[in-house]
Amino acid sequence: MTPLIEVQHVNKAFGGLHVINDCSIRVEKGSITGMIGPNGAGKSTLFNLIAGALTPDSGRILLDGEDITSLSADQRFHKGLLRTFQIAHEFSQMSALENLMMVPPNQAGEHLFNTWFKPALVRSQEAEVRRRALEVIEFVGLHHVRNELAGNLSGGQKKLLELGRTMMTDAKVVLLDEIAAGVNRTLLGDLMGNIERLNREMGYTFLVIEHDMDMISRLCDPVIVLAQGSVMVEGSIEEIQNNPAVIEAYFGTDAA
Amino acid sequence: MNELVFFINNVVIAGSVTGSIYAIGAIGVTLIFSIMRFAHFAHADIMTFGAFMVLLLTTAFPAVGASIGVPTALIMLPLAMLLTAALAVGIDKAFYKPLRAHGVKPIVMVIGSLGVTLMLQGLIRLFSGTGGQSLYVDDRKEIFRLALPFEGVRAPIVITEPQIYLFVITLVAVVALHLFLNRSRLGKAMRAMSDNPELAQASGINTNTIVAVTWVIAGALAAIAGTLLSLDVTFKPDLSFFLLLPIFAAAIVGGVGHPYGAIAGGFVVGFAETLAVFNWNVLLRPFRDSLPTWLELPSNLAFVGTEYKIVVPFFILVAILVWRPTGLFKGKVI
Numbered sequence: 385m386t387p388l389i390e391v392q393h394v395n396k397a398f399g400g401l402h403v404i405n406d407c408s409i410r411v412e413k414g415s416i417t418g419m420i421g422p423n424g425a426g427k428s429t430l431f432n433l434i435a436g437a438l439t440p441d442s443g444r445i446l447l448d449g450e451d452i453t454s455l456s457a458d459q460r461f462h463k464g465l466l467r468t469f470q471i472a473h474e475f476s477q478m479s480a481l482e483n484l485m486m487v488p489p490n491q492a493g494e495h496l497f498n499t500w501f502k503p504a505l506v507r508s509q510e511a512e513v514r515r516r517a518l519e520v521i522e523f524v525g526l527h528h529v530r531n532e533l534a535g536n537l538s539g540g541q542k543k544l545l546e547l548g549r550t551m552m553t554d555a556k557v558v559l560l561d562e563i564a565a566g567v568n569r570t571l572l573g574d575l576m577g578n579i580e581r582l583n584r585e586m587g588y589t590f591l592v593i594e595h596d597m598d599m600i601s602r603l604c605d606p607v608i609v610l611a612q613g614s615v616m617v618e619g620s621i622e623e624i625q626n627n628p629a630v631i632e633a634y635f636g637t638d639a640a
Numbered sequence: 641m642n643e644l645v646f647f648i649n650n651v652v653i654a655g656s657v658t659g660s661i662y663a664i665g666a667i668g669v670t671l672i673f674s675i676m677r678f679a680h681f682a683h684a685d686i687m688t689f690g691a692f693m694v695l696l697l698t699t700a701f702p703a704v705g706a707s708i709g710v711p712t713a714l715i716m717l718p719l720a721m722l723l724t725a726a727l728a729v730g731i732d733k734a735f736y737k738p739l740r741a742h743g744v745k746p747i748v749m750v751i752g753s754l755g756v757t758l759m760l761q762g763l764i765r766l767f768s769g770t771g772g773q774s775l776y777v778d779d780r781k782e783i784f785r786l787a788l789p790f791e792g793v794r795a796p797i798v799i800t801e802p803q804i805y806l807f808v809i810t811l812v813a814v815v816a817l818h819l820f821l822n823r824s825r826l827g828k829a830m831r832a833m834s835d836n837p838e839l840a841q842a843s844g845i846n847t848n849t850i851v852a853v854t855w856v857i858a859g860a861l862a863a864i865a866g867t868l869l870s871l872d873v874t875f876k877p878d879l880s881f882f883l884l885l886p887i888f889a890a891a892i893v894g895g896v897g898h899p900y901g902a903i904a905g906g907f908v909v910g911f912a913e914t915l916a917v918f919n920w921n922v923l924l925r926p927f928r929d930s931l932p933t934w935l936e937l938p939s940n941l942a943f944v945g946t947e948y949k950i951v952v953p954f955f956i957l958v959a960i961l962v963w964r965p966t967g968l969f970k971g972k973v974i
Contacts, residue, residue, distance in 0.1 A: 435842065437838070437841075437842075456841070456846070456848075457841040457842060458841050458842075458843075458844050458845055458846045458847065459846075461841075461842060461843065461844035462844055466842070467842050469838070469839070469842070473836050473838060473839035473842070474836070474839065475831075475832050475835040475836055475839065476835060476836070477831070477835055478831075478832075478835070486828065486829075486832055486843055487843050487844070549843065553844075
């Protein structure tokens, strides 16, 4: 079976600093693949390369067998590759609901012609998008703050909103960048529950960068360990936790 | 009553004219800032370019307007708006896009736009000459004198044809922009990008399209402002350039990045200028008899002389920045 995401021999340097070195990973369809690694291992860079925020110096990135290396971030979005941000991003001057309504691609109202000449079509589609946004906001448990300006939400609520954003369109794969960071324990439970449900009930594939080992061990299989810009080990969470090389990478030689 | 008419002519009408021009110019500046985050100093010369295109087209086909009964220049305006929008997009592609691709600091973009200013000014001067030319090539500038039906009012209210067009077109442009930003998805995408460009892209918004649309809108508005200004006076290659600083003052006073703020800022600056150079002696003269005898009204009672008009926007700018640093409206995001 073709993996949903395949990164082939990718390199990326910033000036003289080689952050990603001949890195190859695969994310299988239907999996929740975890990615861990010490600070500076290149996790976020690899993430940005996959999402299209950065372009690799060499190597290829495939989405469902199709080469997407030269596509921009918004083009990758339209292919079903979605991401969240480590520090939650939101359109601060729009309400939570409007934030979600920004997402669905190819709305009729996107074309100037339609806004002026086919207002009925635009309106019915807006109503449809609004209905879906309301469903999603219910699902992620933000219904009570739907009309609040997104800029005023708490850090954890913004993370839930980020997850909600990925549900507004038919995503093939969602990249979650430290979604647990700065989220309180109660909300974190909701968040993980939602991710599991999306994966099991709606067939979402996830690639997750995470520092929270609880979350990794509860959700992710397999787990990829990144160190110095390439894959060190890959396997189930038990295998990773008992791997001496991983322990060494995290805690230094003395601890091993 | 004559004094009131004098006030209407010299403050209400003159202030609205200046204010409308500043407002349209400032909307462009503020939109460019909110999307690309730099102060576009070449904006005034894009205005001049628009007016110059109208001049060229009007000179080429001077008789078109007479058949419909409007000035030829006005018929050529939509065409000039298209050409100016194309120029703005072209300038972006040729000069600003490579800079953005290198991720330079905003100040580098600002200096780059100064270079574009000099280049555009030089080019326009090369073709138009340095003197003034009327945009009314074949037709005549109508001047309306509205006599008021009151006893003893001799002076009429004077308003010229281009001033009426200016008010109407400004109103239409502002309403159209409001509908665009709030109703169309492209407009919403612009607001989204000005709020958070990274997230906009991760939401499937093509940021290159938004940048191009911004230049089209800014260029078209600049052509309107430049042309209507040149219609009201005469076309000169440096006419708009001298409005650059007041336009920036207007954009900042309104809260930079905020289009409605830019409109408000434009009128605040425009009216402040006209009020500051207005000779208040005229309004006080009727009450001369009731004033104490030791108080003699000087013949010129303006706050500043006309030569110092340019100071006024900056006085307001400083005052606003001290009193309300974010501008009248909270800026940064459309």
